[in-house]
Amino acid sequence: MRRLGDAVLEEKIETLPLVDHHCHGVVRGDLGRAAFESLLTEAGEAGELGGSLFHSRIGFAVRRWCAPVLDLPVHADPEDYLARRAELGAAEVNRRFLRAAGLEALCVDTGYIPDSLLEPAELGGLADAPAHEILRLETLAEEVVADGVGASAFAGEVRTRLEARAPRVAGFKSIAAYRAGLELSGKRPSGEEVTKAAGRLLRDTERGLAGCDAPPRIQDEVLHRFLVWCACDIGLPIQFHVGYGDAEADLRRGDPLLLTGLLQELSRKNVPVMLLHNYPFHRNAGYLAQVFPNVFVDVSLGTHNLGDRAPVILAELMELAPFGKVLFASDAYGLPELFHLGALQFRRGLGRVLAEGVAEGSWTERDAARVAEMIASGNARRAYRLDERF
């Protein structure tokens, strides 16, 4: 079904620079097999019952696409792959994969960066591209509590710190999906509601500190919602973790449709809202991107974990989602391979979707090239105002 011209289009897309609008740090040091497998998917670790995680789409994708970056033949055995990885050392491995990703900018979620992970500036250096920060709202609020701020001063202090950091960050991120779930009311909470919720958190934290020394943990619907509205007032894009994540995420509460009430309110504010990952609810996300003028979508985490199925979910996302609302993100975390795999599989998926459209006669090659550029970087540059702000 492909015409000669499509190969040209797909080749062009294979070298398009990408804005990776959502990613994390990678591990600074060397990794053994167990640690490598535990970072490969959202599973805690590979168990004996289920066998190796190399026997999964992403495991096969590593052997196919990452092996050559380490000078191995395609489909190298896992043992050979891990041996070569150790031989080169983490610094060289990180450098090779970050560079191979072909990024023109990165937006790095700094919500959880233990010392073992590279900082945004280090990532940017390896990728040879500017690395912007995405500030995790719950982390900032938990710092406020940990610093001993009382309930009545909580809201003000959160606002002050957000405003202070806003000029240097590209956007904010909410992890409500991992805590209270995405069913957030559309209403801006009152000052009194926030103070009461902060008070409950403070009491729980004190009990925790007295008992098992737990750090403060935002998991109250009122506080998640309060943080989203603070971010909205500042006017920078707000990312939401949606759908697919690890076993703690409780996927039942991660359907983007649960955000409908809040999105209705936020749509009046013209603040970009970014729905991340979305799998297996990506068609629901595509619908939201169509009906709300400020909603953007990606299939980030799915892109690297689904291996050669990436074109399928991208095609499903792009059923209803206007092409001006679709973004790229690797959601890489821990393993530098995920930057490379995310970028490579996204480019292949996008190339496939757009070339099939050309072959079908759905759009011209010129239109396809224009759409590819929008999705690869143009939409993200526009939504995050990257050219203006940085």
Next chain:
Amino acid sequence: MRRLGDAVLEEKIETLPLVDHHCHGVVRGDLGRAAFESLLTEAGEAGELGGSLFHSRIGFAVRRWCAPVLDLPVHADPEDYLARRAELGAAEVNRRFLRAAGLEALCVDTGYIPDSLLEPAELGGLADAPAHEILRLETLAEEVVADGVGASAFAGEVRTRLEARAPRVAGFKSIAAYRAGLELSGKRPSGEEVTKAAGRLLRDTERGLAGCDAPPRIQDEVLHRFLVWCACDIGLPIQFHVGYGDAEADLRRGDPLLLTGLLQELSRKNVPVMLLHNYPFHRNAGYLAQVFPNVFVDVSLGTHNLGDRAPVILAELMELAPFGKVLFASDAYGLPELFHLGALQFRRGLGRVLAEGVAEGSWTERDAARVAEMIASGNARRAYRLDERF
């Protein structure tokens, strides 16, 4: 994978007359670009953040498939397309697209027809096919309230008016999905329950009239359910809006599985129930069509909005749905292009699905031709008893 014979099958399907069992009026007058884009999808309007809605599957489908109907080359630019549209004038544009759709009958939802939209008879005239009315249940009930009927007379007056109009309508439609949501109980409400619910509506309406002059609005689960049972007693097919719709629809409450309890009761009555649109819950709808003897399904709104992805969702619908339960509908509203696109993409999708089955050896070409005829018009004629009743 295609054999020569399949092209013949697909060509036959491209000219099969269709019964469009669910559609609306189109705009009588000329449209500027903003108005055109706002009617193209379920988005309120295209915003600056997200770019033009011509950059979406349906936008590209208009340029590819509708441009030639207006004597333009395929893939004409949006500006050229809109200019030519204006040049021809709405009357001619409406005529061309309605005729191009190749319909043998239309069932038109008359629940919301402002003066700016064509009436069913006008649509039928343009399409050169009989146009039957689908009566929206909530609209009739709201008229009863607006006419000043009291709570205790409400139920009787609704029944009287429904019975009076029944001989001239093809079926009824419920928009519970847009109001209380589809989680309707299976139980027929008692007279007392209906009277109480009508009383609440009357009080709300009076308050509304005193305040902001709101017309009566059915949005009480009891009243939606009461209307469905009234329709069931009359015995004509009942359509339900399901799934995909505009931002007001709250897709969370639009999953057809929410109707399970009610469908269990209605299945004992042998009254056809039509689940409209269904995307992205169309596999759930296919399941319901298999297990309930009276449930019929389509992917109408999805067919035109998904552009060249129409074959994909039709194939998914037809996984479990018996082929005797699948219907065609354009769900065209506002733009006459949507009649043409819905019909064309449906025929292409059905042709693709059936021809692939022939190529796979799943069924014979003769069987495929028989199934095509059933789905194009036979199932609708049988379920609506069109040959008997009109």
Next chain:
Amino acid sequence: MRRLGDAVLEEKIETLPLVDHHCHGVVRGDLGRAAFESLLTEAGEAGELGGSLFHSRIGFAVRRWCAPVLDLPVHADPEDYLARRAELGAAEVNRRFLRAAGLEALCVDTGYIPDSLLEPAELGGLADAPAHEILRLETLAEEVVADGVGASAFAGEVRTRLEARAPRVAGFKSIAAYRAGLELSGKRPSGEEVTKAAGRLLRDTERGLAGCDAPPRIQDEVLHRFLVWCACDIGLPIQFHVGYGDAEADLRRGDPLLLTGLLQELSRKNVPVMLLHNYPFHRNAGYLAQVFPNVFVDVSLGTHNLGDRAPVILAELMELAPFGKVLFASDAYGLPELFHLGALQFRRGLGRVLAEGVAEGSWTERDAARVAEMIASGNARRAYRLDERF
């Protein structure tokens, strides 16, 4: 896109012996058309409104794939097919289809075996393969109640009987999805909670016996959960009906994500949990198989009912599910054709998915052959410890 080598792979997979880890008995006697159609899908029976169930994917699959087993040409007419079936007689028909399935072992759910169905040993004899029993938890508990055991002795008696039967069964099955639904709490119920719930069941049963002579029916969330924990203590695999089933199943309560809380607890016990069927929630099930080390998945009922769409849903399941967690099951019930169709369509689907990966370069042919063997039988043998236990 296929290379020559892929045909070899697909041919190999077409003859791979399968472990059918979930199936039922088939009808002992001859069947008329109405009885045959009523057993073909999850519909109660074909109605006049919807037409023959031969006009559905599974109906066409019977004509294509089952007709030759009865010495008829492919695509034989339904009438000819049923006539030939009657001519051969049920015993011969059962023998042919069970043998054609190419099974190396069967795990038979014995929860509901009226006299009209073959026993596991009879099935095994026809299939020429060992047939193991899967014990339905609710059935055993209902027998305890029917035997007049009081509320306070209920829990102990259930445990005693389960332990007595455990050495001879391959695993257990919960049908919570058909009764209270899958939203089971993760907490092990206390002895007092179980006694109370058993007391409620006894009172309801007595009322039932006095009135309409209803047998005891487990449908209390506490009791379903209690049974799962009893099974967990024994340590054998636990199967859950998930998703697609007949009209009684209420698919709303059959999403495997509803099990998340319970799976989190069970994942600490290292007891295999088998999510059966899963359609249309199979992507959700694949996610659970990735993040929980003890969760296994299949698309059994979907495989035979979806006909030639089986490769599509298998590919969707295998997006996130590690290949070491994917199983085969026919979920055959009533018709011996379903053993043959389930096995054949599963092999074709698996062959298609793996061969496309080879053609894409996603994995080598050697890797594909290894994965095929795991999914066909190796994963089930490991999870059920078939080689050790039987």
